[in-house]
Amino acid sequence: GKGGYEHYMLKEIYTQPNALSNTIEGRIQDNEICLEDFPKGTFSGIDDVHFVACGTSYHAALYGQQMLNRAGIRAQAFRASEYVGSNPGPVSDKTLAIAVTQSGETADTLGALRQAKSQGARVVTVTNVVGSTAAREADDSLFIRAGPEIGVAATKTFSSQAVTLSLLALRLAEDIETATPPEDKAELLRSLEVLPENVEKLLTSTEAKRIASRYAGSKSYFFIGRGLNNAVAKEGALKFKEITYEHAEGFASGELKHGPLALVTPDTPIFVLFNGENDTKTLQNAKEAQARGAPVIAVASEKHSSADIADSFLEIPDTHPVWSGLLANVKLQLVSYHAARNLGRPIDKPRNLAKSVTVE
Numbered sequence: 001g002k003g004g005y006e007h008y009m010l011k012e013i014y015t016q017p018n019a020l021s022n023t024i025e026g027r028i029q030d031n032e033i034c035l036e037d038f039p040k041g042t043f044s045g046i047d048d049v050h051f052v053a054c055g056t057s058y059h060a061a062l063y064g065q066q067m068l069n070r071a072g073i074r075a076q077a078f079r080a081s082e083y084v085g086s087n088p089g090p091v092s093d094k095t096l097a098i099a100v101t102q103s104g105e106t107a108d109t110l111g112a113l114r115q116a117k118s119q120g121a122r123v124v125t126v127t128n129v130v131g132s133t134a135a136r137e138a139d140d141s142l143f144i145r146a147g148p149e150i151g152v153a154a155t156k157t158f159s160s161q162a163v164t165l166s167l168l169a170l171r172l173a174e175d176i177e178t179a180t181p182p183e184d185k186a187e188l189l190r191s192l193e194v195l196p197e198n199v200e201k202l203l204t205s206t207e208a209k210r211i212a213s214r215y216a217g218s219k220s221y222f223f224i225g226r227g228l229n230n231a232v233a234k235e236g237a238l239k240f241k242e243i244t245y246e247h248a249e250g251f252a253s254g255e256l257k258h259g260p261l262a263l264v265t266p267d268t269p270i271f272v273l274f275n276g277e278n279d280t281k282t283l284q285n286a287k288e289a290q291a292r293g294a295p296v297i298a299v300a301s302e303k304h305s306s307a308d309i310a311d312s313f314l315e316i317p318d319t320h321p322v323w324s325g326l327l328a329n330v331k332l333q334l335v336s337y338h339a340a341r342n343l344g345r346p347i348d349k350p351r352n353l354a355k356s357v358t359v360e
């Protein structure tokens with residue numbers, strides 16, 4: 001049941017600390033990554049990674065891709081529907097295809113998984129559902145262990161996917177001879193272990209609700225971030241449009257000036273994600289929007305003074321830059337939820353959408 005929450009989505013947002021604890025449990029031991037079916041050395045010989053996924057899972061794949069790229073591993077995230085029937089470049093037994101799918105039943109993703117497999121790639125499924133089609137068809141599976149998700153809009157499964165893919169990326173960085181694991185791995189893992197507590201902390205604040213009301217009735221909602229936060233900006237916008245039916249778009253911060261800026265007015269609030277990496281540039285991009293009258297809502301930890309210029313502030317706990325986006329994402333989930341609730345939308349079952357999309 002909803003466990004006292006008004007909607008499944010709200011329950012799923014609020015139970016993320018628990019979901020994340022399950023995702024992480026037993027997977028970090030003495031500063032080492034321990035991944036069930038993927039012991040040390042499993043991925044030696046791999047030289048290229050193709051993520052295939054749709055929707056929110058694609059945004060998690062973008063997160064995973066960047067975690068690999070940071071370690072110097074060749075990796076690309078594909079929208080599964082674009083992968084199928086196209087030529088994604090060379091595929092061989094040195095290619096690892098990672099199908100990211102909450103349900104494990106998404107037709108586009110299954111199509112991409114089958115294509116990669118038939119071309120000789122090694123295929124791993126990252127999913128929430130044990131026994132799903134994608135899990136059965138892949139060579140191996142890694143489970144995100146988020147627990148069942150009932151709300152059509154994916155929330156806790158995004159967080160658990162991004163964490164699982166990051167752990168997988170760290171394993172790959174150890175296994176691939178040419179890769180360079182992060183220098184601050186110990187710090188990175190320590191911050192991951194406290195991620196559930198950090199999510200818990202940010203859930204107690206009511207500022208997301210206030211922001212949702214303050215900017216209600218705007219023409220469009222924009223979300224910008226760079227690097228890992230580009231994935232989060234896109235996810236923030238997808239969630240917003242899915243459940244509020246309002247227009248929202250997520251962009252790479254630096255892309256704003258290459259076109260979307262034409263849409264920016266005092267009637268287009270812009271959520272700006274900061275994580276301590278290249279914040280100065282993102283701040284500059286935020287100022288460009290602000291100069292056209294757009295209200296800027298900074299999503300940042302208090303110590304990122306870049307947020308000073310902001311019209312509104314969504315505070316997240318300070319953490320390693322790699323996990324910051326996941327905290328920001330939870331804040332944005334809450335903004336979307338409250339915006340949709342104010343509009344009286346059927347939050348758990350948005351019109352025209354289904355929890356698993358079994359047609360191509």
Ligand code: F6R
Nearest residue numbers: 055056057101102103106153154
């Ligand atoms: C977004 C959402 C969809 C799914 C997409 C993929 O909130 O729910 O975008 O993420 O249909 O579904 P899975 O992950 O089951 O393959």
